[in-house]
Amino acid sequence: MGxxxxxxxxxxxxxxxxxxSLFLILIPTITLLAVIGAFIATVLxxxxxxxxxxxxxxxxxxxxxxxxxxxxxxGFAVTTYETLRARLAEASLALRTKERDEAEARRLTAEAQLxxxxxxxxxxxxxxxxxxxxALIPSNPxxxxxxxxxxxxxxxxxxxxxxxxxxxxxxxxxxxxxxxIEQVRFGNxxxxxxxxxxxxxxxxxxxxxxxxxxxxxxxxxVSHRREGGSIAVRxxxxxxxxxxxxxDDGPGFDPSALPEGHGxxxxxxxxxxxxxxxxxxxxxxxxxxxxxxxxxxxx
Numbered sequence: 254m255g256x257x258x259x260x261x262x263x264x265x266x267x268x269x270x271x272x273x274s275l276f277l278i279l280i281p282t283i284t285l286l287a288v289i290g291a292f293i294a295t296v297l298x299x300x301x302x303x304x305x306x307x308x309x310x311x312x313x314x315x316x317x318x319x320x321x322x323x324x325x326x327x328g329f330a331v332t333t334y335e336t337l338r339a340r341l342a343e344a345s346l347a348l349r350t351k352e353r354d355e356a357e358a359r360r361l362t363a364e365a366q367l368x369x370x371x372x373x374x375x376x377x378x379x380x381x382x383x384x385x386x387x388a389l390i391p392s393n394p395x396x397x398x399x400x401x402x403x404x405x406x407x408x409x410x411x412x413x414x415x416x417x418x419x420x421x422x423x424x425x426x427x428x429x430x431x432x433x434i435e436q437v438r439f440g441n442x443x444x445x446x447x448x449x450x451x452x453x454x455x456x457x458x459x460x461x462x463x464x465x466x467x468x469x470x471x472x473x474x475v476s477h478r479r480e481g482g483s484i485a486v487r488x489x490x491x492x493x494x495x496x497x498x499x500x501d502d503g504p505g506f507d508p509s510a511l512p513e514g515h516g517x518x519x520x521x522x523x524x525x526x527x528x529x530x531x532x533x534x535x536x537x538x539x540x541x542x543x544x545x546x547x548x549x550x551x552x
Contacts, residue, residue, distance in 0.1 A: 379408075381468065382400075382404055382407075382431070382434060382435075383404075385400065385434065385435060385438045386400045386401055386404065388438065389437065389438050393437075396437045396438070399437055400434050400437045400438065403430060403433055403434045403437070404434060406430060407427060407430040407431060407434065416460070417459060417460060417527060418457040418458065418459060418460065418527065419457070419458065419460050420454065420455050420456065420457060420458075421449065421453055421454055421455070421456045421457075421458050421463070421488060421495065421497070422449075422454040422455065424458050424460065424461075424462065424463050424464070425447060425449060425463065425486070427461070427464055428447070428463050428464050428467050428486065429447065431464055431467065431468070432445050432467065432484075435471060435475075439475055439476075439481060441481065442475060442478075442479075442480065442481025442482075443471070443475050443481055443482070443484075444481065444482070444483040444484070445467075445483065445484040445485070445486070446483075446484075446485050446486070447485075447486040448485075448486070448487050448488075449486075449487070449488040450488060450489050450490055452490040452551075453488040453489060453490045453495045453497075453551070456488075456490070456495040456549075456551050458495070458497070458547075458549065459520070459523050459524065459527055462497075462520055462523070462524075462547065463486065463497060463499065465516040465517065465519075465520050466486075466497075466499035466517075466520075466545050466547070467484060467486065467499055468516060469499075469516055469517055469545065470482075470484045470499055470500075470501035470503065470543065470545075471484065473501070473503045473504065473505070473506050473543060474501035474502060474503025474504075474542075474543070475501075475503070478503065478504075482501050482502050482503050483501060483502050484499065484500070484501045485498075485499070485500045485501070486498075486499050487499075487500075490551050493550065493551055493552070494548050494549065494550060494551055495548070495549060495550075495551040496546060496547075496548045497546065497547050497548075498544055498545070498546045499544070499545050499546075500542060500543065500544040500545075501542055501543055501544075502541065502542045503542065503543060504540055505538035505539050505540055505541075505542065505543045506538050506543065507538070508536035508537075508538050517534065517536065517545065520534060520547070521534045524547065524549065528549050528550065531549060531550050532547065532548065532549035532550070533546075533547065533548050533549075534546070534547045535547075535548075
């Protein structure tokens, strides 16, 4: 009986989640088991001489009554247990579904926020380049034409990579195109050098991240100085992290006073969204130069 009732309860519960229906299904089963069990027990007791033959049916009735009481108590307990277990399983499933839905909503929200940040970075980069071309047209039309051609090539390369992360090698291809465009404008005033370890080339970095660092150096170290400036891009892999450093010899700026929407502030937000605490952006700016370093997982 102790083995049969729980099995019947589970099967009944699978068909009906209502405790009343479950209990009504169990009553006939409990009654039948009680009668059969009482009769068998009395026959066994009669066989071993415990029950006198004249009292056989009296013992059968007593056993049935006792068995029914025990079975009803057991049935109520099993019904309660199985009902609570089923409700707990349903609540657990609902919780997992809710957590999955919330995680999906957070992912979609993060992707939307990231796309919004990227959409602010790209026009900023494009407008700066177009302004450079416009400034060059009166004095150097041929150079402006060359910049326009290079810009078209750069935009085509950028459109080929619409994912949030690209390899550092692909990112540096965009950076070189950008610097080639700006060198047409600044000539010898812009000097740059790019050195990257081979192990760092396949690292995944946010799209236009290094370009943002280079653009920042170009703004503070080159564009406002008659003598121009130098920009150095370095990337190494160290202890499972890729470290990308863009340094210049400009007059520096106050890193604590970055306005909202500044390229470095946007990049810091993008790094946090993509890598959490696994990525950092550090700014060291002094009168004799500025170095901005981003560090993120190499894998």
